[in-house]
Amino acid sequence: MRHFDYKDGEMFAEDVALRDIAKTVGTPAYVYSTATFTRHFNVFADAFKGRKALIAYSVKANSNIAVLATLAKLGAGADVVSEGELVRALTAGIPAQKIVFSGVGKTESEMRAALKAGIRVFNVESLPELEQLSDVAVSMGTRAPVAFRVNPDVTAGGHEKISTGKAENKFGIAWSSVESAYARAGELKGIEIVGVDMHIGSQIDSLAPFEKAIEKVGALIAKLRAQGHTIRSFDIGGGLGIPYGDNTKTPPPPSEYGALVKDLTSEMDVELIFEPGRMIAGNAGVLLSKVIYAKSGEDREFLIIDAAMNDLIRPALYDAYHEIEPVKASGRDFNTQIYDVVGPICESGDTFTKRRELPEMKAGELIVLHSAGAYGASQSSQYNTRPLIPEVLVNGDQFSVVRDRPSLEDILRAESIPDWI
Numbered sequence: 178m179r180h181f182d183y184k185d186g187e188m189f190a191e192d193v194a195l196r197d198i199a200k201t202v203g204t205p206a207y208v209y210s211t212a213t214f215t216r217h218f219n220v221f222a223d224a225f226k227g228r229k230a231l232i233a234y235s236v237k238a239n240s241n242i243a244v245l246a247t248l249a250k251l252g253a254g255a256d257v258v259s260e261g262e263l264v265r266a267l268t269a270g271i272p273a274q275k276i277v278f279s280g281v282g283k284t285e286s287e288m289r290a291a292l293k294a295g296i297r298v299f300n301v302e303s304l305p306e307l308e309q310l311s312d313v314a315v316s317m318g319t320r321a322p323v324a325f326r327v328n329p330d331v332t333a334g335g336h337e338k339i340s341t342g343k344a345e346n347k348f349g350i351a352w353s354s355v356e357s358a359y360a361r362a363g364e365l366k367g368i369e370i371v372g373v374d375m376h377i378g379s380q381i382d383s384l385a386p387f388e389k390a391i392e393k394v395g396a397l398i399a400k401l402r403a404q405g406h407t408i409r410s411f412d413i414g415g416g417l418g419i420p421y422g423d424n425t426k427t428p429p430p431p432s433e434y435g436a437l438v439k440d441l442t443s444e445m446d447v448e449l450i451f452e453p454g455r456m457i458a459g460n461a462g463v464l465l466s467k468v469i470y471a472k473s474g475e476d477r478e479f480l481i482i483d484a485a486m487n488d489l490i491r492p493a494l495y496d497a498y499h500e501i502e503p504v505k506a507s508g509r510d511f512n513t514q515i516y517d518v519v520g521p522i523c524e525s526g527d528t529f530t531k532r533r534e535l536p537e538m539k540a541g542e543l544i545v546l547h548s549a550g551a552y553g554a555s556q557s558s559q560y561n562t563r564p565l566i567p568e569v570l571v572n573g574d575q576f577s578v579v580r581d582r583p584s585l586e587d588i589l590r591a592e593s594i595p596d597w598i
């Protein structure tokens with residue numbers, strides 16, 4: 178069931194008309210659906226019923242604290258990749274013991290903050306990081322719980338820029354060095370080995386790479402245990418893809434993913450950890466925008482909208498597809514037009530789609546870009562001095578602005594002109 182859909186000819190988010198949100202907060206704006214976050218989290222959790230599993234939502238997908246608090250209430254943990262995300266997760270009420278810390282470049286101060294908070298586990302990606310973490314832990318009179326992120330060298334992920342589990346990627350411990358890394362960890366005073374971790378890519382649209390990687394890591398777990406290491410948890414990462422409404426392959430549903438993972442890990446005697454991001458947040462948000470101009474080019478029609486690549490960079494960065502619909506569907510005669518939908522920024526890359534057949538639209542009309550709940554707001558910038566856009570969370574017939582649009586004064590306050598000028 179879709180929580181962004183037409184009722185009486187206009188698009189709603191749950192029981193709130195997008196037109197009303199546009200009137201209140203202006204455009205562009207991100208609009209999120211509580212019911213969708215809830216359904217996605219519960220579908221994922223249900224897929225692992227009967228197994229001890231921590232679902233550590235990947236904060237970088239959508240890091241608004243209202244989103245995190247919504248998920249926290251459902252029992253979610255958090256996968257964080259910076260001190261900022263750690264503070265967000267704690268602020269939203271996610272218990273430290275449900276927080277895992279990923280990322281290839283954790284700094285000393287980030288390690289200190291996470292140890293102080295008492296997080297569940299550090300997913301360590303290199304030996305220098307391991308040594309640093311041990312030093313920090315010893316200096317604080319404690320031991321850091323560690324899993325190594327191993328790189329199982331499988332090909333996965335919807336785009337070259339979001340594939341992470343191949344030998345050539347910067348992520349994880351190279352497969353041939355894993356055993357020596359665990360051996361070193363076993364010698365360090367500040368380290369407590371607790372598990373194994375992997376994350377092979379994003380927008381993965383088939384089960385095969387998961388199957389291959391889990392089998393490989395399963396065999397590794399047996400080997401590590403035989404070498405005397407305690408492996409309590411197996412973190413399978415995130416990466417399950419979602420439908421974006423184009424004609425590419427439809428990713429498997431979480432129920433099939435869950436059945437496969439449960440089957441493959443049934444004899445492993447491990448607690449499972451997952452780090453889903455896109456699967457929870459992607460289809461829980463839309464980007465609400467307005468047509469500024471409809472412009473005729475030499476050989477094509479442009480819709481110039483008030484959202485741009487600084488607000489939603491996925492099309493520019495990953496050639497991503499977003500379904501586009503007008504907010505108002507009725508009262509028109511459904512003429513269609515082939516459009517390039519573009520933003521106002523001075524870059525040709527500021528293009529949401531090329532040559533897409535859409536209902537004919539005019540200046541001033543509202544438009545939505547679907548599937549913008551993950552890697553939308555969290556990747557946005559103020560390029561062209563366009564203020565970050567507001568985020569609105571809908572819950573039934575209520576909505577709340579969960580991030581304000583900064584004023585231009587807010588933006589300029591952080592800058593100054595030196596005396597010598």
Ligand SMILES: *Cc1c(COP(=O)(O)O)cnc(C)c1O
Pocket residue numbers: 235237238256279280376378379380414415416417452453454455456551
């Ligand atoms: C980005 C990321 C995730 C989430 O990936 P999705 O494709 O959004 O599920 C999980 N774990 C790590 C380590 C990541 O970097």
